[in-house]
Amino acid sequence: METFRFNADVPVTDDYDVVVFGGGPAGCTAAIQAARMGAKTALMEKNGILGGTTVVASVNFPGLFHAWTKQVIAGIGWELIEETVRRGGAVLPDFSVQYAHRNHPKHQIMVNRFIYSAVLDDTCQSAGVDLRLHEMPAAIQEGGNWRHILVTGKSGLSLIRAKKLIDATGDANIAEMMGYPLEQGETLQPGTLVYRIDGYRMEDVDSAQLLRQYEEASAAGEIQTTDHSPGQIPFLKELSRGGSNSIHIKGIDGSTSESKTAAEVKARQALLRVYTFLRKIPGCEQLKIYHFANECGVRETNRIVGEKKVTHETYTSGYVWPDAVCYSFYPIDLHHVSSNTIDIRPLTEGTVPTIPYGALVPRSSDHLLAAGRCIAGDREANSAYRVQASCMATGQAAGVAAALAAGKNVSVRDVDIEEIRDHLVKFNAIVPPINWRG
Numbered sequence: 460m461e462t463f464r465f466n467a468d469v470p471v472t473d474d475y476d477v478v479v480f481g482g483g484p485a486g487c488t489a490a491i492q493a494a495r496m497g498a499k500t501a502l503m504e505k506n507g508i509l510g511g512t513t514v515v516a517s518v519n520f521p522g523l524f525h526a527w528t529k530q531v532i533a534g535i536g537w538e539l540i541e542e543t544v545r546r547g548g549a550v551l552p553d554f555s556v557q558y559a560h561r562n563h564p565k566h567q568i569m570v571n572r573f574i575y576s577a578v579l580d581d582t583c584q585s586a587g588v589d590l591r592l593h594e595m596p597a598a599i600q601e602g603g604n605w606r607h608i609l610v611t612g613k614s615g616l617s618l619i620r621a622k623k624l625i626d627a628t629g630d631a632n633i634a635e636m637m638g639y640p641l642e643q644g645e646t647l648q649p650g651t652l653v654y655r656i657d658g659y660r661m662e663d664v665d666s667a668q669l670l671r672q673y674e675e676a677s678a679a680g681e682i683q684t685t686d687h688s689p690g691q692i693p694f695l696k697e698l699s700r701g702g703s704n705s706i707h708i709k710g711i712d713g714s715t716s717e718s719k720t721a722a723e724v725k726a727r728q729a730l731l732r733v734y735t736f737l738r739k740i741p742g743c744e745q746l747k748i749y750h751f752a753n754e755c756g757v758r759e760t761n762r763i764v765g766e767k768k769v770t771h772e773t774y775t776s777g778y779v780w781p782d783a784v785c786y787s788f789y790p791i792d793l794h795h796v797s798s799n800t801i802d803i804r805p806l807t808e809g810t811v812p813t814i815p816y817g818a819l820v821p822r823s824s825d826h827l828l829a830a831g832r833c834i835a836g837d838r839e840a841n842s843a844y845r846v847q848a849s850c851m852a853t854g855q856a857a858g859v860a861a862a863l864a865a866g867k868n869v870s871v872r873d874v875d876i877e878e879i880r881d882h883l884v885k886f887n888a889i890v891p892p893i894n895w896r897g
């Protein structure tokens with residue numbers, strides 16, 4: 460392979476105590492927390508907007524902050540939701556109602572993507588976080604007390620340095636860049652493109668005709684099973700509910716720019732298939748796509764290999780880890796590509812899983828922590844703790860730990876767990892085994 464050495468003297472422009480990579484649910488909470496503890500903190504995000512999957516993939520229904528009618532996740536994540544509610548950008552469900560097992564989504568909070576992202580901007584900035592949008596790390600090198608980060612931005616390369624780093628990229632991109640081992644399942648769950656349709660007359664849609672045309676289009680390869688929700692008459696659900704719809708995008712990874720590019724293209728091709736097919740259905744001639752997410756949402760990619768690992772067993776048994784930093788609440792939720800089905804395994808009544816600090820620490824790491832979807836766990840546990848409220852809770856814990864480690868100039872593995880927990884409580888988080896809030 461041909462190589463080429465670039466000669467570039469890049470001056471160090473900024474020093475930070477903590478740099479957080481990725482401005483999704485985990486990264487925003489981590490950065491706000493570290494900055495509120497007085498750490499000089501930067502939040503680097505490759506997109507031009509904060510919020511991650513919630514905003515750019517239109518998965519704008521964070522959950523779950525409550526379990527069995529009690530609040531189990533609070534702190535900065537909850538504060539962001541309350542502020543979004545206060546500004547008129549969300550409605551809280553009635554958490555005192557205990558829904559039947561498969562109705563857990565009813566306790567998710569529908570947030571307006573714009574208001575929520577503006578709340579994130581404001582809260583980060585008033586905490587003193589240095590927002591670095593449209594930037595990505597190109598390389599990271601250890602150098603004594605500092606991690607030197609070569610950054611790519613709109614105008615080229617720049618160099619910053621930091622004492623402690625938090626990988627909240629969802630994909631463990633930073634851990635990989637720094638040479639830490641990762642895990643990935645043999646198969647990956649599908650991605651999803653969220654969209655909304657209108658402009659059609661449901662009363663003129665004949666379901667028998669819809670089925671006939673679907674069978675013809677399917678035989679001609681013009682439409683695929685993953686283009687619609689499971690059901691006897693494909694697309695009837697989509698047309699009946701009109702509002703938020705989604706398409707499964709199979710065979711994607713999403714952890715690299717190359718694979719994410721392929722995912723985005725596949726997702727838009729799928730939506731074009733759906734649009735083209737539906738416009739041929741009598742009643743749908745004027746159908747419009749009035750919203751589609753900017754990005755294909757990615758459910759599953761890499762997980763760090765951590766000092767500890769959340770397993771299916773520890774998760775579903777509600778095991779209280781000795782170094783637990785937060786709760787997590789969601790059923791195991793694996794989306795299968797081949798059958799276009801979802802394997803949902805609700806938790807048994809009263810069970811609330813916990814997440815250990817060790818799952819945020821890449822094995823043998825001194826300066827890097829992970830937060831959010833990419834923390835250490837097996838595939839099944841990951842399919843549950845990847846939800847946004849849990850990501851926010853691990854983000855807050857990583858923010859506390861990184862600020863403490865930077866302040867004391869110690870390894871992230873040597874921060875006293877009781878000190879982490881005390882700070883989390885001080886900043887309104889709920890920490891196991893503290894009782895849930897009624």
Ligand SMILES: Cc1cc2nc3c(=O)[nH]c(=O)nc-3n(C[C@H](O)[C@H](O)[C@H](O)COP(=O)(O)OP(=O)(O)OC[C@H]3O[C@@H](n4cnc5c(N)ncnc54)[C@H](O)[C@@H]3O)c2cc1C
Pocket residue numbers: 480481482483484485486503504505506509510511512513516518520521522523567594595596627628629630632650651756757758830831832833845846847848850
């Ligand atoms: C289709 C779908 C449905 C879902 N349903 C629900 C649900 O109902 N309820 C729920 O709570 N959760 C749901 N989730 C899960 C949840 O949205 C994600 O797991 C969660 O958002 C992960 O948070 P995160 O902060 O770890 O990562 P992300 O939300 O992925 O945020 C990562 C951020 O990092 C940025 N980034 C990535 N790489 C880099 C880099 N190299 N440099 C700089 N920035 C980078 C990204 O642009 C992004 O802003 C769903 C997910 C999907 C895809």
